[in-house]
Amino acid sequence: MLRMLFGEEPAAPAGVVADALKAMQAYASAMHLHAVAGRDQDHKARTREVMAFGLMASLDELEQSCYAASRFGALVTSDSWADMPQEERLHYRRYVYFDKNAFIRLFSLLDKLGTLLNEALELNTQQFKERFSYFTVLRRMREKKLHLALGGPLSDLKARHEKPVARLRKRRNEEIHNLNSELQDDLLQMHLHFGEEIGLESISDQLEDMASGLELAAASLQLAFAYLAKLAEEKAPQSGR
Template structure:
């Protein structure tokens, strides 16, 4: 959608999303089969169906933000904002907008997945922490000693992407709890320079962190939903 608004061709393929989307669609099929057979009087499967559809849409929105953040990052050539043309300055701020939207969406998707797993696996994480995150749910797996194979896969991915996630979390926390991340970066630069000339952050490095965060979200969703599909098949096979 966003590509079309900017006059760019639509996404040709799912790329990194492919495995995650297919895994979620397979689970949707399982849930819809249960619903159609009338085995959902309390609408529990319907709830999980809606949440799964929401995750597919959220992943699509994240991909668009990551793509456009990179698109505008590639158009920024100068290292100092004072030296930018008006168009380059506009492209820089567009990059920042989609970069921030992207890293917020990375953690939003993970937390939505955590909410679904907590409900589906009846982990009751809310008893330990009312407002829990995806990472709290991972610890709940270990605490309860359940679904340890899935826990191991998700923890492995968390460690694999630890560094970019740490960077994204830092800027997410600044953006949400303190001030705009670009203003914080300006403040850091002014503390380190005497001439008042502010050098931009390493845009390409931050874009790389965002792309890795997106891949982590894709890999995590794929691992979780492949496990969920197998669990549903084994539980309800006839």
């Protein structure tokens, strides 16, 4: 969808994003078959099918936001706002928009995944914390030793991306609760170098962090939905029994 901004055709999913979408589609199909077979009296299968499709859309939107941010970010070459010609300032503002869009969508996606895992695996995280995040769900699985075959790999994945995701979470929290994230760096520079020209934040570093966040999201989705699909298959009634 967003690639049209650059005169490009929609791109086919690739790599870990494609793997995640495939796993989610397989799980959604399994839930659909469960429902149409008349085994969904509590409507949980239908709900999980819809949640899977919602997460597929969320991953696609996240990937596109990351791509748009990277394309607009590559067009910003000046070291400061004051040095930018008008056209480059527009590119920078577009970069900021899609960068924010991406890191906000990242944590929204992860929390939706946490909600699905909490319900599908009957983790009851809400008894521990009424308003919980994806990371709270992981902690619940680890501390209660629940579904270790999934919780272990998800926690390992989180640990591999811990530093960039922590920076992204800090920027997300500042953006939502305090001050525009791009102004935080300006404020810090004003305190440290009062009276001097304020340089731009490192766009390349931010893009690297966001790429790590996208990889975390996609790989976590792939692991989670492959595990959920396996559980559903094990619980499904076998023909001839």
